[in-house]
Amino acid sequence: MTDRLDHLAGRVAIVGSGLAGLVTALMLAPRPVVLVTRAGLGGETSSAWAQGGIAASLGEDDSPELHLADTLAAGDGLCDATVAASILREAPAAITMLERFGVRFDRTADGALALGLEAAHCRRRIVHVEGDGSGAAIVRALAEAVLETPSITVLAGVEVRRLLTDDGGLSGLLCSTGNGAAFLPTSRVVLATGGLGGLYDATTNPVGNYGQGIMLAARAGAELADMEFVQFHPTALDFPRRPLALVSEAVRGEGAVLVNEKGERFLAREPGAELAPRDIVARAISAEIARGGRVFLDARETLGQRFAGRFPAIDRLCREAGIAPSQDRIPVRPAVHYHMGGVATDMNGRSSVEGLWAVGETACTGLHGANRLASNSLLEAAVMGMRAARDIAGTSADGARALPVTGLPPSADVSPVQPIVSRHLGVLRNAGAIHGSVASLLPLVEDEGQASDPAIVALLIAVSASLRRESRGAHARTDFPLKLACAERRRMRLAEALDIARAAASHPIARSA
Numbered sequence: 477m478t479d480r481l482d483h484l485a486g487r488v489a490i491v492g493s494g495l496a497g498l499v500t501a502l503m504l505a506p507r508p509v510v511l512v513t514r515a516g517l518g519g520e521t522s523s524a525w526a527q528g529g530i531a532a533s534l535g536e537d538d539s540p541e542l543h544l545a546d547t548l549a550a551g552d553g554l555c556d557a558t559v560a561a562s563i564l565r566e567a568p569a570a571i572t573m574l575e576r577f578g579v580r581f582d583r584t585a586d587g588a589l590a591l592g593l594e595a596a597h598c599r600r601r602i603v604h605v606e607g608d609g610s611g612a613a614i615v616r617a618l619a620e621a622v623l624e625t626p627s628i629t630v631l632a633g634v635e636v637r638r639l640l641t642d643d644g645g646l647s648g649l650l651c652s653t654g655n656g657a658a659f660l661p662t663s664r665v666v667l668a669t670g671g672l673g674g675l676y677d678a679t680t681n682p683v684g685n686y687g688q689g690i691m692l693a694a695r696a697g698a699e700l701a702d703m704e705f706v707q708f709h710p711t712a713l714d715f716p717r718r719p720l721a722l723v724s725e726a727v728r729g730e731g732a733v734l735v736n737e738k739g740e741r742f743l744a745r746e747p748g749a750e751l752a753p754r755d756i757v758a759r760a761i762s763a764e765i766a767r768g769g770r771v772f773l774d775a776r777e778t779l780g781q782r783f784a785g786r787f788p789a790i791d792r793l794c795r796e797a798g799i800a801p802s803q804d805r806i807p808v809r810p811a812v813h814y815h816m817g818g819v820a821t822d823m824n825g826r827s828s829v830e831g832l833w834a835v836g837e838t839a840c841t842g843l844h845g846a847n848r849l850a851s852n853s854l855l856e857a858a859v860m861g862m863r864a865a866r867d868i869a870g871t872s873a874d875g876a877r878a879l880p881v882t883g884l885p886p887s888a889d890v891s892p893v894q895p896i897v898s899r900h901l902g903v904l905r906n907a908g909a910i911h912g913s914v915a916s917l918l919p920l921v922e923d924e925g926q927a928s929d930p931a932i933v934a935l936l937i938a939v940s941a942s943l944r945r946e947s948r949g950a951h952a953r954t955d956f957p958l959k960l961a962c963a964e965r966r967r968m969r970l971a972e973a974l975d976i977a978r979a980a981a982s983h984p985i986a987r988s989a
Contacts, residue, residue: 478650478658478659479653479655479656479659480661481659484510484629487510487629487662488509488662488665489660489662489666490509490510490511490665490666491513491649491665491666491667492512492513492668492670493511493513493518493519493619493668494518494521494522494523494615495611495618495836495854496835496836496857496858496860497835497861498511498619498622499618499857500666500861501628502618502628502865503573503862503866504865504869505627505628506627507627509629510628510630510631511629512634512636512660514634514636515632516633517623517630517632518615518616518619520682520685522611522670522671522814523611523614523854525611525681525682526614527608527609527610527722527726527787527789527790528608529603529610530567530570530571530602530604530610530851530858531543531597531603531851531852531855532568532570532603532855533564533599533601534567534568534571534591534603538599538601540565543597543601544560546596546598547564550753550754550845550847550848551843551844551949552753552963553845553948554949555842556842556843559841563856563859564855566862567859569859570859571589571603573858574617578617579617581603581605582603582604582605589603590604592726593729593730594728594729594751594850595725595729595748596748596751596753596754596850597849597850602726602850604726606788607788607789608724608726608786608790609788614854631653633654634652634658635887636692637650638692638882638885639665639696640659641697641829645663645829645874646829646830646831648660648661648663649665650882656884657883662873664868664871665832666833666834667689667692667819667832667833668834668835668838669687670689670837670838671685671687671837672685672687672690672812672815672933673719673813675890675894675937676902677718677895678809678811678812678898679719679720679812680721680722680812680813681813682719686888686893688888689838690818690838690932691929693832693838694932697828698819698969699819700817700840700968701818701842701965702816702845702965703817703939703940704817704941704944705816705844705845705949706812706815706817706901706937707754707755707812707815707816707847707848708758708903709722709725709754709810710725710734710754710757711723711725711728711757711761711806711808711810712808712813713794713806713808714770714771714808715807720811721790723773723790723794725754726787727773728773730779731778732750732773733773733774733778734761734773735771735772735805736764737770742764746760754847754848754850755846755847755950758810759952761808761809761810762903766904771809772807773805773806773808774806775801775806776801776802776803776804779802780802781802787801810903814837814853816840816846816848816950817937818840819834819839819840820839821834821835821841823863824863825841825864831874835861835864836853836856836857837857842965846949846950846963847949885929886926887926888929889926889927889930890927890930891927892927892931893927893934899913900912907942910938910941910942911942914942914980914981915980915981917931917934917935918974921974921977938977939976940966943966946960948963
């Protein structure tokens with residue numbers, strides 16, 4: 477039996493409680509909103525684990541134009557320059573908004589915002605909180621503000637299994653609760669479910685995040701964009717802990733260097749050296765590991781005893797692994813950190829499905845292109861949360877929806893998918909591996925069992941990777957190492973991806989992989 481949550485009918489439903497979802501809910505007040513979150517408010521979100529902070533061109537020597545130039549360079553030809561410029565210009569407004577909701581950014585002795593430096597930024601422009609505890613502090617402040625806002629109803633411990641549609645628009649959410657299935661009638665939904673790192677064995681994301689928002693939107697017929705671009709953070713703590721602990725780029729921004737087991741700075745000749753774009757650093761580290769070597773981050777000379785004061789959370793994580801960063805080199809390896817692709821949206825967060833918005837990592841606005849610039853993610857989440865709220869405020873709820881006759885889909889099991897994705901869709905890819913992943917994932921999708929939902933997201937990555945026959949940004953192919961002269965973004969729907977996958981799965985290269 478499916479319960480009907482009529483007391484919440486017609487409210488804007490926000491799925492996910494990371495920074496983007498929390499901002500959207502707060503900015504919609506005093507309009508009634510229901511915020512649906514699988515974990516506790518702000519729990520199991522990548523936002524809360526973000527260490528660096530928020531990129532914002534607030535320094536006297538900085539400007540939105542310089543920030544845009546860095547963003548476009550990192551995006552490797554695939555950023556939407558118009559979208560990027562508009563989002564970056566709203567950085568000061570986003571910082572002001574967050575402070576209004578209780579976020580207390582770190583400041584210098586004279587009261588100015590303290591600005592950090594991260595890879596591929598030409599200026600110090602990373603606004604942070606509590607040193608390297610930015611994400612946790614921001615989410616904590618916003619969650620407290622949500623709980624104090626009467627117009628927001630929080631449904632914690634509730635998982636959205638499907639978006640239900642009627643005549644091309646949304647009719648509601650089919651949810652799993654502690655009491656079974658529940659139907660929430662609504663014609664306006666915001667997806668803010670975060671990333672897909674849980675598809676991989678090595679990730680810095682919450683392991684339960686496999687791209688639920690992408691799956692929900694894909695099943696509802698929405699367009700997806702740039703699915704092949706999965707960013708590997710170069711420096712996760714190389715230790716048998718899952719998820720892997722992140723060692724922020726800000727550590728390299730403060731002068732730490734990368735060395736191999738021989739003590740060689742293997743990035744010394746690369747433009748930017750340790751502060752080169754993430755895709756370049758991740759590939760270089762992967763190459764060192766592939767030859768049987770190891771890679772370390774060495775902060776002993778540049779930070780030494782100051783390490784614990786500047787990076788208290790990282791210092792604590794290292795010491796849990798038996799490493800003292802002031803005295804020891806920190807072993808690191810690449811790990812999945814961010815997904816540039818997702819639900820294709822316009823500049824207000826609207827998807828191709830009527831009544832469906834997407835914000836944060838779930839969405840693909842075109843800001844990040846082929847490779848996200850460090851700390852642009854929290855900025856995008858805040859700005860797009862504000863924009864989506866403004867856009868939704870100009871809409872109204874549709875009439876009552878009939879209760880659909882449908883069973884509750886099974887809970888997701890990522891375990892059959894993770895080995896396929898980790899092996900075949902990592903930092904370095906090739907046709908054999910990609911086609912092999914398609915052949916392995918397609919039966920899981922079509923079986924409609926517990927692995928089907930995560931397999932859909934993985935298949936979308938694989939199909940998109942098969943179509944991009946070049947190396948660009950976070951997508952590196954050993955069989956197509958060069959970059960095409962013309963950069964092209966790709967959108968597709970699930971039905972199209974399935975057609976391509978069925979054709980690819982029968983290819984000899986897939987059967988032999």
